[in-house]
Amino acid sequence: xxxxxxxxxxxxxxxxxxxxxxxxxxxxxxxxxxxxxxxxxxxxxxxxxxxxxxxxxxxxxxxxxxxxxxxxxxxxxxxxxxxxxxxxxxxxxxxxxxxxx
Amino acid sequence: xxxxxxxxxxxxxxxxxxxxxxxxxxxxxxxxxxxxxxxxxxxxxxxxxxxxxxxxxxxxxxxxxxxxxxxxxxxxxxxxxxxxxxxxxxxxxxxxxxxxxxxxxxxxxxxxxxxxxxxxxxxxxxxxxxxxxxxxxxxxxxxxxxxxxxxxxxxxxxxxxxxxxxx
Numbered sequence: 001x002x003x004x005x006x007x008x009x010x011x012x013x014x015x016x017x018x019x020x021x022x023x024x025x026x027x028x029x030x031x032x033x034x035x036x037x038x039x040x041x042x043x044x045x046x047x048x049x050x051x052x053x054x055x056x057x058x059x060x061x062x063x064x065x066x067x068x069x070x071x072x073x074x075x076x077x078x079x080x081x082x083x084x085x086x087x088x089x090x091x092x093x094x095x096x097x098x099x100x101x
Numbered sequence: 102x103x104x105x106x107x108x109x110x111x112x113x114x115x116x117x118x119x120x121x122x123x124x125x126x127x128x129x130x131x132x133x134x135x136x137x138x139x140x141x142x143x144x145x146x147x148x149x150x151x152x153x154x155x156x157x158x159x160x161x162x163x164x165x166x167x168x169x170x171x172x173x174x175x176x177x178x179x180x181x182x183x184x185x186x187x188x189x190x191x192x193x194x195x196x197x198x199x200x201x202x203x204x205x206x207x208x209x210x211x212x213x214x215x216x217x218x219x220x221x222x223x224x225x226x227x228x229x230x231x232x233x234x235x236x237x238x239x240x241x242x243x244x245x246x247x248x249x250x251x252x253x254x255x256x257x258x259x260x261x262x263x264x265x266x267x268x
Contacts, residue, residue, distance in 0.1 A: 005182070051191060051194055054191070058185075058187035058191075062184050
């Protein structure tokens, strides 16, 4: 068994995701990307905000800062990164592929 | 469990994980970048399938579920579950966006292999066997025979309704 997790860590991950979703709604991120979702670069609450919240909180927990409040703050930061920073540092590509409809 | 049997089971699980997720996410439908287009048409010229060629080109040109699967396995080995899987998903997402890819396939691959590794640990398959297994799985797609592998990938794409409309 290699699962390294206790109840506080699980709660922290859940709260990180929940706070990211709540702040995502407050800063008016869309809930889902537009269809077809698999080709959409739209930044939404479900993707990539929750992935950023989980990844960032895992990094923070592994660096030694644990706890429920850290999870909540990481979730809030993740939603703010998604809304205000992500499009600037990782923008949508603009050049179309040859032969693509 | 015997190491060789564990690696074979891990290879099969990894292969199914990344091929099914990548196909479902539309990798065989169209090339995401010019490099994937060139590879797809090159594979077709050598007797392969265009859709399978686009799949092979796309996984070369950006980190899709294949990269998510191997990075997820490595992270679960080095960091543990679930932190390793979550960190791998975030890193693959950043890599995807840098390579003009939306990032759904890569992150799904990293998260799903984390779940698979967690479940497989109950029958005695450790994450390091998934690292070897995934390397073997990717060799069957990219390292042995491109045209034959592309024809198999094309058939899977047809079955899953993701065959390319480009010619």
